[in-house]
Amino acid sequence: MDRRSILKITGTLSAAAAATVAFPRLVFAAYNQKAFKNPKVEDSLNELFGGSASTPSGDIKLKAPDIAENGAVVPIEISTSMKVDKIAFMVKENPNPLAIVADIPAGTEPMVKTRVRMGKTTQVTAVVSSDGKLYTASKEVKVTIGGCGG
Amino acid sequence: MSSIRIKAKERNGSVDVKTLMKHNMETGLRKKKDGSKIPEHWITDVTAESGGNVVFAAAFNTSISKDPYLAFKFAGKKGDSLTISWKDNKGKTDSAQTIVK
Numbered sequence: 124m125d126r127r128s129i130l131k132i133t134g135t136l137s138a139a140a141a142a143t144v145a146f147p148r149l150v151f152a153a154y155n156q157k158a159f160k161n162p163k164v165e166d167s168l169n170e171l172f173g174g175s176a177s178t179p180s181g182d183i184k185l186k187a188p189d190i191a192e193n194g195a196v197v198p199i200e201i202s203t204s205m206k207v208d209k210i211a212f213m214v215k216e217n218p219n220p221l222a223i224v225a226d227i228p229a230g231t232e233p234m235v236k237t238r239v240r241m242g243k244t245t246q247v248t249a250v251v252s253s254d255g256k257l258y259t260a261s262k263e264v265k266v267t268i269g270g271c272g273g
Numbered sequence: 274m275s276s277i278r279i280k281a282k283e284r285n286g287s288v289d290v291k292t293l294m295k296h297n298m299e300t301g302l303r304k305k306k307d308g309s310k311i312p313e314h315w316i317t318d319v320t321a322e323s324g325g326n327v328v329f330a331a332a333f334n335t336s337i338s339k340d341p342y343l344a345f346k347f348a349g350k351k352g353d354s355l356t357i358s359w360k361d362n363k364g365k366t367d368s369a370q371t372i373v374k
Contacts, residue, residue: 159334196338217336218302225345226330232287236344240300240336 159221164213167221168250168257171211177250177257180205185249185260194241194266201249201260202234209252210235216245241266277369281355288349288373290321290329292357293342300335315362316341322356323349323373349373 158170168175186200201210207227213220217240225235233251241247241264248261276295281288294316301313313335321329328347349355351373358368 159332200344214336219334219336222334222336224332226327228327228329230348231328232346232348234344234346235331236342238338238342240338 158224160219161221162219164215164220164248167213167219168211171221171224172209172250172252172257174257177259180251180258180260183249183251183258183260185247185262187247187262187264189263190265190267191241192267194243194268196238197241197264197266198236198238199247200234200236201251202232203251203258205233205251205253205258207233207251207253211250211252212237212239213248213250214239214241214245215248217242275369276367277357277359279355279357279369279371281371281373283349283351283353283373286348286350287346288323288353288355289344289346290355290357291342291344293340294319294359294367295340296359296361298335298337298339298341302335313362316359317362318360319343320358321345321347322358323347323353328355 158167161167165175182205183203191197199212201212210225210227210233212222214222222239223237227233244265246261246263248259250257250259278293280291296316297314299311299314301310303311305311315335316333319331320327329345333341353373354370355373356368356370358366360366
């Protein structure tokens with residue numbers, strides 16, 4: 124099979140996969156006030172996923188600096204080889220730990236990259252939900268200047 | 274001009290998207306000189322659409338940095354259109370469209 128026909132087949136397959144997931148147009152991810160405005164990591168997870176039991180997994184890659192000089196802008200990257208539907212990111216000792224929840228529809232790679240604020244040196248955790256179960260990866264990030272204002 | 278800048282490039286059937294949104298992202302924790310708090314004002318939701326399907330959606334908290342940067346990858350091809358929109362807690366919205374390169 125030559126390269127062109129392979130590309131053609133993969134193209135058709137992904138189009139079919141996209142069609143089966145019937146997403147309504149312009150519907151924003153339901154913003155869950157309770158999950159975001161919550162000082163406890165466990166409570167946020169409960170609101171978000173209906174449970175907080177999670178297993179650490181080596182299949183999640185969490186990229187974050189060891190030392191963040193400026194807590195106002197800390198680049199993070201989460202990616203995994205698992206098939207996931209949601210990726211969340213927590214900064215343990217921020218006033219509200221949950222920073223971002225990303226929905227990963229079929230066809231989208233389980234990867235997200237953004238920049239977050241960190242108040243002080245603490246543990247950061249990536250949480251992914253795969254097949255109704257939660258998996259985590261954590262890392263300690265040292266912060267020189269906090270970025271939460273005040 | 275739109276507050277959103279998007280770069281979308283296809284490689285091997287996967288579209289690499291990088292986007293920057295211009296927004297103050299006030300945490301509600303900062304204080305003015307007179308001691309009163311600056312009210313929180315932040316982007317709560319971001320949605321990316323291509324060909325009528327949502328290819329990526331995210332909900333932000335106030336702890337996302339000022340002028341949020343977001344990168345993700347989805348299955349697509351050169352020439353696809355991509356629309357990214359955001360909504361903030363005051364109900365303001367903005368969106369921008371680009372063609373995948």
